[in-house]
Amino acid sequence: MFTSIDAFLNYFDAVNRRAMRDIGALPPEADGWTPSTGEGEGAWSINKLIGHMAGSRLYFASAYVGEGWIS
Numbered sequence: 001m002f003t004s005i006d007a008f009l010n011y012f013d014a015v016n017r018r019a020m021r022d023i024g025a026l027p028p029e030a031d032g033w034t035p036s037t038g039e040g041e042g043a044w045s046i047n048k049l050i051g052h053m054a055g056s057r058l059y060f061a062s063a064y065v066g067e068g069w070i071s
Contacts, residue, residue: 012060019053
């Protein structure tokens with residue numbers, strides 16, 4: 001549980017740094033990869049996962065600067 005905004009922002013920053021590091025380390029052949037089995041989020045391609053992560057950043061950033069939650 002976060003006890004302050006600063007604690008949340010520090011956590012979010014660390015998660016973002018790790019995600020950017022991991023995305024940057026993906027080999028070119030990961031582009032378009034989709035699991036052979038799965039359903040729902042478990043069947044998302046690498047591209048969809050990265051798109052979801054990027055969209056989430058915009059979603060929270062919009063709320064943070066007082067523009068409300070985007071849909």
